[in-house]
Amino acid sequence: MFDAAPALEKVLESLDRDAREPTRLRAALVPELRKVIEAGHKDAERQLLKDRNGVACAQRISRLTDHVVKAIFDAVVWRLYPNDNPSTGEQLAIVATGGYGRGTMAPGSDIDLLFLLPYKQTAWSESVVEAMLYVLWDLKLKVGHATRSVEECLREGRADMTIRTALLEARFLFGSRTLFEQLVTRFDGELVMGTAAEFVDAKLRERDGRVAKAGSSRYLVEPNVKDGKGGLRDLNTLFWIAKYTYRVRDQAELVNAGLFTAEEYRLFERCDEFLWRVRCHMHFATGRAEERLSFGLQPKIAERFGFGARGGLSGVERFMKAYFLVAKEVGDLTAIVCSELEARHAKRTPVLDRWIGRFRDRFRATTIEAEDFRIDNGRVNTRNEATFERDPVNLIRLFWLADRHNLPIHPDAARLANRSLRLVSQAVRTDPEANRLFLDILTSKNAPETILRLMNEAGVLGRFIPDFRRIVAMMQFNMYHHFTVDEHLLRTLGVLSAVDSGRLEEEHPLASRLIGTIQNRRALFVAVLLHDIAKGRPEDHSIAGAAIAKKLGPRFGLTQAETGTVSWLVEHHLLMSMVAQSRDLSDPKTIEKFAAVVQSLERLKLLTILTVADIKAVGPGTWTAWKGTLLRTLYEETEVYLSGGHSEFARTDRVRLIQMALRERLSDWSAEDFDGYAARHNQAYWLKVDGTRQFKNAGFLKAVTDEGRTSATAYETDVFRGVTELTVYSPDHPRLLAIITGACAAAGGNIVDAQIFTTTDGFALDTIFISRAFERDEDEMRRAKRIATAIEKALKGEIKIAELVADKHPKESPKTFLVPPDLSIDNALSSRETVIEITGLDRPGLLYELTTAINRLGLNIVSAHIATFGERAVDVFYVVDLTGTRVMQPDRLAAIRVAVMEVFAGDVAALRAEGLDALVDSPPPREA
8 A cells, every 4th residue: 555654755855955946846846746646646546446435535635635735844844944943923834624624535626725824924934835835736736725814714714604614624734733723712612602503504505506506406317426416515514514513523423412323324424435436436537626427427437336237227327326326315314414403403494494485375284183293393293203103104194294284394204204114014005095195195286296206205205116116316328318217207297287287388388278178187197107117127118117007006096997098108108209209290191100009089188298298307408399399280180180080181171271371361462373382382281381381481482483593591590499490492302401401510500300392393392490509599590591501502512511511520429328220111101101210329410411321322301300319319201212102122121221320330330349239239129
C-alpha cells in the first residue's frame, strides 16, 4: 500500500537549498508533488477495486491531501519564510473545511482550506498563504480557500448559512491548535447555541433548491450522485443537522443521540459507502470531477462494480437498480431524521407539508373514525406501536385514511410501517378488505399518485404487490425513458388522475372528453398501474404483464369482465402509439387492422386515454402536440369504422364534405378553378391532411401555377405542435424524398413525420415536419429558409445533397448504445403498397441514407412515417415499384433487405465486436 509520508519527506529533503525564491521553489516542488499525488491516486483506485469500500477510498484520498498540504506548508516555511520566533499576531492554523473537513474526498474533489488568523493578517502569514496557494494552483488542484481571523469567521458564519456549515465541519490540520480550539469554542457558544431550528430550516430549504436544480425525482435515469435527490449531499445534510442540533462529532454518535437505531445507522453507513464508491469510480473513470452518472458512464461503472447480465436485465440495468434502491433508502433516512427532529422541537414545520401543498386550501379532517389511528399535529399517526401487529391490514388502511381525509402521514407512522413490512404476508395480500382499501386508493379522486408513491417509498406497495416490487428502482438503459419503471407507472397514474379531474382539458382535449364517457373506470386505473409491471423479464413485457393482470384483477375485487379489459389493455398498451406514429392513417387497411384488434368503442376510448397518459409520463418533452394530432386522427378514423361507417361510400362521402368545407373558405375561386384543383388530389390527400393545411396548400399551389413555376418551397412554424412545416412542390421523381431529407440532415433538422402525395398530373406535394430547434420564430424561420434553399438548389442541380450531408455529418456511430437493426417487409398491411419498417440506432443523416438506399432499388416512396424513441429510430416507408404496384418478387425483397442492412453495417460490426451476435440475428421486440 502506498504511503505518502515517506515519499514526501524525500521530496522535501531533496529540495535544492538555493530554492529560496517562490518561482524556483515551485519549479522544484510541483513536479515531485504531482508524482506523489498520481501514485497515491493509482493506489487508491487499486485498493477500491480490491476491497470495494468507497468510504475507505475517500478517506485515503483525504489523508493523501493532508500529507501534500502539510508538505507544501513545510517547504514554504522552511525555504521561503522561516519564522523561528513568531509574535502573537503571527500565529496561523491550517484548517480543512467542507467535504475535506469531513475527511472524505473523491479524486477530483475541491480542497477547502481555512487559513485561520488570531486577529489580522501579518506580512508573514500573507506571504505563507500566498505561496501555498500558488503551489496548489500549479498542481492543477481545485482549491476553495478563505483567510480569516476567528472574529471574522464568526461574523461571516452568523450572516451566511453556507459558511456556517463549512465551519461546522472544520478539521484541524496543523499550525496553532490553540487558535483552532478558540474558534470551535466560540462557534459553539456564540453561533450554534439556541439556533438549531433556524439551521435545520435553512438546510432543508437549501436541499429543496438543490434537488429541484439537479432533478426533483430521485429516479431520474441519469442521476447526480453528489447533489441529486437521494445522493451524497442528502446524507451530508442529515449529518450536518445532527451535528448542529446534538453537537455530535462523529457519525457513529448518531445512535447515542437517539436519531437512529443501530439498524438504521448501519443502513446509513451502507448508503454512504455505496455512494462514495460510485463517486470515486466516476472520478477515476473520467479523470475529472464528474458528478452526473450519465448513460456513457453507467456501463463503465457497472463493469467496475462487477455487475453482469442476469434475469432479463443487463449488467448496467442491475447496477442502476442497486443505485436507485440506495437513493430510496437515503430518502427513508431523511424522513427518519425529520421525524426525530420534529419530536424534539428542533424543526419548526413538518417536512411532509411540502408534498401536501395540493391539499393546503382544501378541507382536512380533525378526527378519524378508526380505532387504531389518530390525527397527530395535522397528520395521520398510529395510536401505538402495536397498531400493525394487531391488524396487518392497517398497513394498507394507514394510506387509505391519508387519502380519504386529505392528510399527510406522520413520519413516525411511515417509519413504523417500514419496520413492519414482514407483516404483509400472503394472507394480507389476499384479504378482501385490504384489496378493497387498495382499490379505493388507486381509483381515488384525490391524489392516488401521491399516496401510492408514499406506499412505495415505505416499501408497502412492493410487499402488497410482489410483481411491482420487481420493478422498483428498475431503470431501462435507453435515452427514451427518463425515470425508473416504478416511477414511470406512478407518474402515468398521476397524468390519468389529472385528466380524470379535468385539470388537463386544454392540453389533452380528446382524453379529457373521453374519460367522462367510459364505463370501465376501475379497469382503466388498474391497467395504468400495471401496464409496464413486467418490464425487465426475458419475455415480451406486454404479454407477461397481461398474465399478471389476469392474476391480480380478481384479487383486487374486479369482475371477470373488468379483469379481461385490464389484461387486454396491458397486452396492447403500445399498439395505438405504434400505429399512430408508424402507419399510414389514410390507408383503409391500417384502420381495418387496428379496429380488428380493438373491436369495440369502449376499448378504443380506454386505449386512447392510457396511451396519452403513458407517453406524457415518459419524461419532459416526450409528449408533443404532433403526437396528439396523430392519436386523434387514429381515434377518429377508428371510431367511424367501429360505428359502421367503414364502407367506401362513407369515405367518398367524407371526402365530398371535406371538399365542400374547403370550397367555402376559397370564396374567391371560381367553381371551374376549384373543381380542377380538387381533381388533382386523390382520396388519401383529402382524408389525411387537416383543413388548415389544405387551405394553405391551395393558396400555395395556385400562386406557383399562376407564376408558371414547376417547383417551389414554402415553410412556416407551428408553435402549438412544436414543429416547423416545410412544403415542397416539384415534378415527382424517386429521389425527391432523399433530396429533402438530405437537406434537413445537413441543417441538423430532426424530421418527425412526412406527408407525401402525388397529384394526378404527376407533381409531388410533400410536407415535412421538423422539430423546432429555436424558441424564437425568427431564428427557426432562418433555419427553415436554409433548408428550403438547399432543396431548390439540389432540384436545379446546383448542389449535390450527398456532399452536403457528408460535410456536415461524417459517418460515426454513438458508442453508448447498441441498437440491433431490424427490418420487416409486409405486403398485408396495405392494399396498395409494400410496407418497409426499419428499426435501428438513430444518427444524423440516417433518414437520408435510408431514402437514398430505397431509391437506388427503383422504388417510389408513397408515404413515410418517422418516429424516434430516444436512441432508437423507427422509420416506416410505404413503397411501390416503378409500375405503381407492390413489391412481391422474392429476389427484390431480398435486395431491399441487403440494401437497408448495409446502411447499418457499422452498427452490426459494433454489436458483433461486443459479442452480441444473437441480437443481430434475432433482434428483441421493440418497446415504446
